[in-house]
Amino acid sequence: MEQVEIFKALSNKTRLNILAWLKEPEDSFPGQKEFGFEHGVCVGQIQQKAGLTQSTVSEYLTTLQRAGLVKSTRLGQWTYYRRNEEAFAALSQLIQSEL
Amino acid sequence: MEQVEIFKALSNKTRLNILAWLKEPEDSFPGQKEFGFEHGVCVGQIQQKAGLTQSTVSEYLTTLQRAGLVKSTRLGQWTYYRRNEEAFAALSQLIQSEL
DNA sequence: GAGATATATCGGCTTTTCTCGATATATCTA
DNA sequence: TAGATATATCGAGAAAAGCCGATATATCTC
Numbered sequence: 001m002e003q004v005e006i007f008k009a010l011s012n013k014t015r016l017n018i019l020a021w022l023k024e025p026e027d028s029f030p031g032q033k034e035f036g037f038e039h040g041v042c043v044g045q046i047q048q049k050a051g052l053t054q055s056t057v058s059e060y061l062t063t064l065q066r067a068g069l070v071k072s073t074r075l076g077q078w079t080y081y082r083r084n085e086e087a088f089a090a091l092s093q094l095i096q097s098e099l
Numbered sequence: 100m101e102q103v104e105i106f107k108a109l110s111n112k113t114r115l116n117i118l119a120w121l122k123e124p125e126d127s128f129p130g131q132k133e134f135g136f137e138h139g140v141c142v143g144q145i146q147q148k149a150g151l152t153q154s155t156v157s158e159y160l161t162t163l164q165r166a167g168l169v170k171s172t173r174l175g176q177w178t179y180y181r182r183n184e185e186a187f188a189a190l191s192q193l194i195q196s197e198l
Numbered sequence: 199g200a201g202a203t204a205t206a207t208c209g210g211c212t213t214t215t216c217t218c219g220a221t222a223t224a225t226c227t228a
Numbered sequence: 229t230a231g232a233t234a235t236a237t238c239g240a241g242a243a244a245a246g247c248c249g250a251t252a253t254a255t256c257t258c
Contacts, residue, residue: 004115010106010198012246019198043205056247058206077204077255092194095187099109099118111216142235155217157236176225176234 003099006091009067014050015060019069021049022083039073040082102198105190108166113149114159118168120148121182138172139181 009015021028025037029045047057061081064070068087073080108114120127121140128144146156160180163169167186172179 004110004112007106007109007115008245011103011110013103014246016103016106016198044203052246053248054205055207055249058204059247062206074205074254079205088194088198092191095191095194099115099187107215113216143233151216152218153235154219154237157234158217161236173224173235178235 003094006067006069006087009063009069012060014052014057015064018046018050018057018060018064019083021046022070022081025082037082039075040071040080042078042080044078046081102193105166105168105186108162108168111159113151113156114163117145117149117156117159117163118182120145121169121180124181138174139170139179141177141179143177145180 010019022041025041028049029037029041031045031048043054043058043061046061047054050057050060052060061070061072061079065072065081069084070081071084073082109118124140127148128140130144130147142153142157142160145160146153149156149159151159160169160171160178164171164180168183169180170183172181
């Protein structure tokens with residue numbers, strides 16, 4: 001993924017919030033605790049917390065995924081999103097060394 | 100400076116290039132070697148290398164400065180820009196711990 | 199198969215960003 | 229002071245991003 005695309009994905013307050021929420025999903029999404037968090041958090045929960053429409057949040061998650069910052073798993077009718085921690089480690093490293 | 104503003108400043112290929120050039124100014128701007136690089140590189144040199152208009156490059160440098168990523172020094176009729184390495188270290192750290 | 203639910207995609211309107219040319223400001227030099 | 233040079237700021241048109249409602253697709257349940 002191109003560096004600039006990663007930074008574009010991070011250039012939005014809601015998307016930054018989503019990433020922060022996904023860092024502590026148990027605290028951020030108590031409404032989903034019965035499903036567990038191994039595969040991440042489903043779109044509906046994120047949408048509710050973000051307070052934007054379903055289409056916008058879905059698009060934001062796609063943006064984050066194209067940047068490599070999150071991964072998704074489809075289970076039945078739900079899509080679960082979770083952070084890709086390797087991407088964050090790599091980004092931190094990149095800023096230290098290359099940027 | 101707000102996180103999202105830093106990422107917005109980094110969301111442009113030319114601005115990323117400028118930051119990369121300022122990392123190795125001796126290699127990137129041989130045309131300025133007679134003036135030294137202690138205070139940075141002047142806008143004209145950066146503009147020439149970027150291949151965009153003077154006004155655009157000036158604005159980009161202002162954007163980077165507002166984000167805290169570069170510092171400037173005015174000497175006579177020249178403004179010299181240089182990287183603010185502390186900001187990059189802080190950003191790398193932020194991505195590791197908070198983001 | 200029909201309806202319900204979850205997510206993704208599409209079309210469009212609004213706001214922001216990109217980038218330019220023109221102009222303003224500051225400094226230098228003659 | 230006049231002109232030259234360097235940079236900053238302004239105004240505007242084009243492109244991209246933000247965000248929505250409507251619709252499409254996929255899965256589940258009956």
